[in-house]
Amino acid sequence: MKLNYDLIREILFKIEEISDGYTNYESQSFVEECFPEYPNNVVLYHLKYLRQSKLIEPMDSDWIIDLTPQGHEYLNNIRTDTAWSQVKTKIQPLGSVALSVVAEVAKSLALSKLGL
Template sequence: MKLNPDCIRGILLTVEDKCDFDTPWEYEKDNFESEFLAEYTHKEILYHIKQADESGLIQNVHYYEGGDDVLICDLTPAGHEFLANIRNDSVWKKVISKASGASLPILLEVAKDAALKHFLS
């Protein structure tokens, strides 16, 4: 499956919105609420949760029922940093325009550079 940076962003925004110190986000295939992920299929969401987990953006991910139910405890410090860098829609659009089709590590670097330029200008 092709990496969709918008889906990664949606997952991070959802985790940030739903999680706190003692409340994880439970993604259930047929019963979840997220304004950030409404346009994605279950397979897309599951694939991108895995990519975010393996890239160190989210922590303590547990898969149940063959992936129909996923528990995510929180963002990692790297996940918080990336999300802070791309939260602003104009910064995100710049990142996507510069790094369309790039790997996740490249997106992280482009986001950091774009956020620095945006906030220091």
């Protein structure tokens, strides 16, 4: 399945919104309640990918607790619509890229805004 980076961003925002850092959210219920506009298998696949990429915890398929520190860092670098648009513009010529590349582009753009 091809990754949908807009969906990944939406998932991270939703987890950040609902998480208190301790409560477990059952993955299937999370998908059905928060993303009814997407097929369940698509969102579950993206959740699995986010777990494997260590952006969300815990690392099993049935539960979601919170973003990891890496997940917060990634989301903060793509938080604004402007930043996200700039990242997508930068990666568009490549067609398909790894999430790690998207994260590095986002980080690079954030650092450049700071003059670093």
